Amino acid sequence: MSTPIYKKLSEQLADQIRQGIYKTSEKLPSVRNLAKQQGVSVSTVLMSYNTLEDWGLIEVKPKSGYYVKALANKTLAPPNIQQSTPSPNDVTTSQLVMAVMRDSSDPRYISLGAAIPANDFPILHQIKKVFAQIVRSEKFLGIGYDSTKGCESLRRQLARRAVDSGILVSPENIVITAGCQGAIGLCLRTLCQPGDIVAVETPSYYGLLQLIESLGLKAIEIPSDSVTGMSIEALKLALEQWPIKAILSVPSFSNPVGALMPDKNKQQLVELIYEYNIPLIEDDIYGDLGYSEQRPKAVKAFDTKGQVLLCSSVSKVLEPQLGLGWVMPGKYLEQIEYERFLSSSSHFRLPQLAVAEILSRGSYDRHLRLARETYRQRRDRLSDLICQYFPENTRLSNPQGGFVSWLQLPDQTNATQLYLQAKKQGVIIAPGEIFSSNPKKYRHSIRLSYASEWTKDRENAIRVLGKLARELTP
Ligand SMILES: Cc1ncc(COP(=O)(O)O)c(C=O)c1O
Structure with a gap:
């Protein structure tokens, strides 16, 4: 590029x-x-x-x-996320979720709804080349079943890279999975039984909520701050009140808000899970995409007892098509390995070898530097466009990493209506109601993805959205 x-x-x-x-x-x-x-x-x-x-x-x-030009309206206030007292809920928004997912991958629409990485980075060509080299030189067929933890060379590279997030882990303590969603699924199946309560931050990535629903679990939504993420005080209160079985959190650049939990809170979170003796499933899928020099530490970096199960994947940093994730399950290693075997005993080796090769190269670090700077600039451009076209009193989160942002419209504006009307004009967004088990909670919010280049068409899509939002705002 x-x-x-x-x-x-x-x-x-x-x-x-x-x-x-x-x-x-x-x-x-x-x-x-x-x-x-x-x-x-x-x-x-x-x-x-x-x-x-x-x-x-x-x-x-x-x-x-x-x-x-006058910059008076050029800084947007951050969203003020509702701080209601949480109680466990069934999750029920799956139809709208699937509609948004379908629309987002339909090439007839301009999608600002899907959280997929940009496709204009040189690393994609490098991945293609590496695949071709491996097909020529490595044995990836006729080898029967692989290790029950996944390809060793990939686990070695992941262990080496984990040091950047403050984690010392041996390749033996990493299990390769089908994406991050696959990793979290293994963790939930290992740790919970139907009817159990799982604490999640709110708003929360709909894929996690749907997963909780599909396993017959209940979600308790813990209020979070648009800058610092899940509230530790609110979590403590919920733990006192409810028999919570596990916590599931995205502490570094959460989806949909982009919040980053400070180290102090990460430390407190670990103290809390020790106090209540429950596991934390840490979803670190965006952790590598922070805009500052120093990569944020994982919560797992503060865990000395193996009570944090860190899940991640290459879906946001490289490409979701690779379908590769992993879990560092701490003391739950054996159960996770067994659960992986139950869910699928065969895992294709070729992408694992390719990602191991990519991770071993300096070009991966160059890619990270380019991606972080590009996404930072694209976030700023989104903020400028929102200032220009959206109604007054629109609020927008200002993520310090990743590539999704949470936009809050004036209170009376119905974001699901905005989604439906924008679709008629060829633009797809993710309406707020799919990010909670309570569809009313985020009726005036939307998630926007800013990973892709701001082409004229995409800028125009924001203008269209802004115009519709003004019309829908009484
Ligand atoms: C926070 C979060 N976790 C997990 C996933 C799913 O990851 P994967 O595609 O690697 O399964 C996503 C995808 O959007 C996500 O945003």
Whole structure:
């Protein structure tokens, strides 16, 4: 993916405007001066300034120059997630979930609803090449069943990389699964019986809620903060009140909000699971996609007793088609291994070998650096577009990693109506009600994915959504 120079310059200037380096109403350097200073052509600077104008960040004053536009409404307040007292519920929104899933993969629509990684990163070509090399050189057929934990070379690479999230684990303590959903399914089946209660943060990724439902479990939704994630105090209260069997949380860049639990809270969470002697299933699927230099620590990094089962996959960092996940199950290793054997005794070796090879290369780290910076810029662009087109009082989370954001419309606006009407205009979003077992809870919220490049069509989709949202806001 090579970004044109004018676009890079636009993004650099947009960053400087957002950071206040260029202030509201301040004049930007003249086209000629900036061209000289940056060592680029005058037409490149003109194209950058035109782009910034399109983005609503600057305006041109005839015969005078380019000025930073008023930024009064350029910062959006974070969503204020409802803090009601939790009680266990059955989950029942599966029809709408499946409709959103179907629509999101239908190429006739522009999808802002699905949480899938961008497809314009060079790593995808590298994966293809690695597959071809392995097909030529490695034995992946005619070897019978693989190890009951999955391919050894992949587990070795995962163990090596776990150090970045503060985890010391041996390859023997990792089990390869069918995606992260597969890993969490194994954990829930190992730890719970039908009728048991599982604590989850709210709002929560609908796939996890549906999984809980399919196993006959009940979800108790623990209030969470749009910046710091699951509330430790609320969780403690729920633990005092209900016989909770397991906790399931996405502490680093949660879906749909993008919250990051601070280390202090991660430590407290571990103390709490020790106090109540219950397991924590940590879903770390977005952990590698943080925008700051330092990768966040996993909750498992604070666990010395093996009570945290960390689940993840390559679906968000590389590609969901690879269908590869894993669990680091701590003291539940034997049960998880057995559950894996029960659920499916054959696991295709080829993608495991390919991912092991990719993880061993420096190009994976380069990919992570590129993906993190790209997603950060795409998040900022989303925020600009929402400011430009959405009703006043719209709130938006500001994730520090991953690529989904939680948008809260004014209270009276029905987000499910917005989903239905947007679909008629060819745009798909994920309505808030699928992120809770109580469909009324997030009736005025939606999740937006900003992984893909902001093409004209995608920007226009936000404009369409904003217009509909205004019409639906009394
Ligand atoms: C938080 C979270 N967990 C799990 C999954 C499922 O992951 P996989 O596709 O690897 O099964 C997703 C996918 O959107 C997710 O967002």
